[in-house]
Structure formats: C-alpha cells, structure tokens
Amino acid sequence: MRCLNCHTEYEGHYCPECGQSAKTSRFTVKSVLSNTLDVWGMGSRSLPRTVWHLLTRPGQMIGDYLDGKRMPYFPPVKLLFVLCVFYALITSFSHGFPDETVTDNHAEATTLLAEELSERGKNNTLFDFGIGKVSVEGAARSLADTLDWFYAHKPVTLLCLHLFFTLSAWIVFRRAPKRPHTTLAENFFVQVLISSQLMVLSMLYTLLFGSQDGAFFYPLPGWLLMLLFVWDFKYLFGYSWPKTCGFTVLTHLSVLLLFILLCSLVFSLLSLALVPSPVG
C-alpha cells in the first residue's frame, strides 16, 4: 500500500506514519453518507454501543474508559452534545413544536426575576443614585439574559453543573478502594459520561411521561437521580453500598456548598463593582 496522505509505503489496514485508513479512496455517495453520519456518531457502531453500556453497566463502562478502553466507545464530550440535540428534538416533538409554553414560562420567570432584583436595587440606599439604579437594573437584566442563554444551550449548562460535581467527587472519592487518587481530568470524564447517561434516561422519561415544563438540568425525579449516582459511583469507586450512599450524599452537599460559595463570590464582586462613584 502507498498512503494517499503522506506517501509512505506500508502493509496493513492503517498507515503507520499518519494513521490514515488503507480503504481511503475516491468519494462515492456511500462514503459521503457515512462521513455525514459520522459527524453525528451514527455512522459508527460505537454510539449505540456506548449508550447501551451507559444504560446497562454505567459504573463499569466509565471505569473501563478511564482504564484505557477508549476505542470501543464514543468520545464523551461529543456524545453529550449529540444527546442534547436529540433531547431537544424529542422535547419539541412531544410538546408539539415550537415549544412555546416552556419558553413563555421561562421568559416570564426571568422577567419577574429582573423586576424583583431592580426593585430591590431601588430600595437599597447604597444604590439610590441615578447612575447606580441604572446599573443595578442592567445587572438584573444581564443576569436574566445569562440564565436564558444557559437555558438555550443545554450541553454547556450540563457541563457547568458537572464541573461542580467533578471537583466534589474528586475530593470525596480520593481514597476509593477500586480507583484511588483519580485525577481531576479523569473525574471530568466520569461526570461527562454520567451526564450522558442521565440525558439518555431523560429522553426515555420524556417519551414515556411527556415533556416536563422548564427542567433546567434533567426532567428526572430527584430520588432517581440520586439512585443513579449511587449505582455509578458504586461500580466505579468500589465502596460498599452504604458507604457509596453516604459519599454520594456528601458529594451533593459539597456541590451545594461550592455553588453557594461561587454565588456569594460573584455577588460580592458585582456589588463592589456597582458601588456608584461619589461624582453622581
């Protein structure tokens, strides 16, 4: 064989220098179709396979992935984005499209939030300057806009949520019997795969019970989410069932704590920036 990309002479299925497949040939309708489907992960068999493993043996599958079994599975971050697209399709179809009630409710909620915040800003003497009032209203509006943006960009929202879980699980499970001292990066992939698992189940849930109005993260009930986390962590980290339950609760509590810390940090920075200048 002579590689069409780097012109290396070789024997086998793949070029040893650049990795291009020996089957590379001129474009045909078939190859264009499979190329197009590959972007969505449907041309390869690894997407259905990954989804199947996430549904049947999530903890073991995630462990396999960390241990280096990468080829059989679909890349996690790409998987999450593809699943979010499917989820958006399913929710819009199960609601009758376009999904007006959800967006309307949501727009209403963010407008209310903006109004309430600006009302508070007016009553706060610290902001009772012409310039100050305007910037509080502006801040409230941009906060509402930010929430809207996250609502419209599900994969990013989920990644942000799971970044908190990445940090918490990294700390809580650092002495796990099965996989001690997992790195932050490994925990990130763990969370992306857990998020993908939850997205697949959210789709099934939506198909069975209809679209749930305004679910910011997952439409699944809280107790089910908790059980799934316990199931995943049990087989991934290898603690006993009771200990896994305890550590899962601890992970959620520290996520809450981290979130409160981040919010207070952002708000104190914002209020520092919003103190009006004495000129006003």
Ligand SMILES: [Zn+2]
């Ligand atoms: Zn080559």
